[in-house]
Amino acid sequence: MALLEVRNLGISFGGLRAVDSLDMTIDQGQLYGLIGPNGAGKTTVFNLLTGVYRPTEGIITLDGQNLVGKKTVEINKAGIARTFQNIRLFKNMSVMDNVKIGLHNHFKYNLFTGILRLPGYRKVEKSMDERAMELLKVFDLDKEAGNMAANLPYGKQRKLEIARALATEPKLLLLDEPAAGMNPNETEELMKTIQFVREKFKMTILLIEHDMKLVSGICEEVTVLNFGTVLAQGKTGDVLNDPRVVKAYLGE
Structure with missing residues (x-):
């Protein structure tokens, strides 16, 4: 069953056609790769999916819900979350508080309750602490x-x-x-982490990656x-052996 459907997606910046007529379907529970040379438009696609950019044309549906025209926060609440090539943590906050920021879609109390630290606030904070710790243990x-998040090694910051x-x-x-920026041992551990996340959380994952060993190792x-x-689309092994794809990455 399709979770994400992209049809005829495109965007232009002035005279530059950054993404043109993209069709892509990702099924529930799938681990899917979006690859290509530098400047191919991959991060632009992520920005379209998350509402950073509004497409010039085309449709994006998540679980049947149209996302075109929605703001980033609305798309996040609808069910899309992302990480970034350059890690974007709140580095002067604790590891725990970084995770708790992500929980605010699901734990709510009003401003008055929070300022006065009323019982409702303490109950919500306790629940958030427990949920954040569960995720950190994973x-x-x-x-x-x-x-502090800034004091974590690079691989742990990614996690x-x-x-x-x-x-x-x-x-x-x-x-x-x-x-990005990982040594081979860290990349190997990351592959296991991504596969674990998929299985543990029954998660559908779309990733941009230049490391073809990682892509071939986990993407279906x-x-x-x-x-x-x-340029090409389909089963990972078939696509990576396509002469057009090899040429795009390696040149003539």
């Missing part, structure tokens, strides 16, 4: 809960960003180059973009 970060995204309880998780299907258009 990623083996519970012992780091009180530490924390994923944990924070999962705190919003998404239907679809977008990972933007999660292996991929779409390859080149200059904003679809």
Whole structure:
């Protein structure tokens, strides 16, 4: 069953056609890759899916709900969460508080209750602490809960960003180059983490990645973009062996 459907998606910036006529279907529970050379339009697609940009044409539906024209916060509440190529944590806040920020879609109290620290506030905060700790334990970060996010090693910062995204309880998780800056051992661990997240949370995942070992190791299907258009699409093994894809990455 399709969770995300993209049809004829396109966007232009002045005379530049950044994404052109993109069709893509991602099924519930699938681990899907979006790949292509630098400048191919991959991050632009993520920005379209999350409401950072509004498409010039085309449709985006998540679980049957039209997302075109919705704001980023509305799309997040509808069920899409993302991480970024350049890690965007609140680095001067604790590991625990970074995850709790992601929980605010689901735990609510009014301003008056929060300012006066009334019983309702304390109950919500206790529930948030417990849920945040559960997520941190999943990623083996519970012992780091009180530490500043900035003090975590790079690989753990990546895990924390994923944990924070999962705190919003998404239907679809977008990972933007999660292996960027990682050494081979860290990348291997990241592959296991992504597969674990998929199984543990029954999560549908779309990732942008340049590390073809990671892509071939975990993605079932991929779409390859080149200059904003679809170059190839289908089963990962078939696509990565397509001469057009090899040429796009390696040149003549």
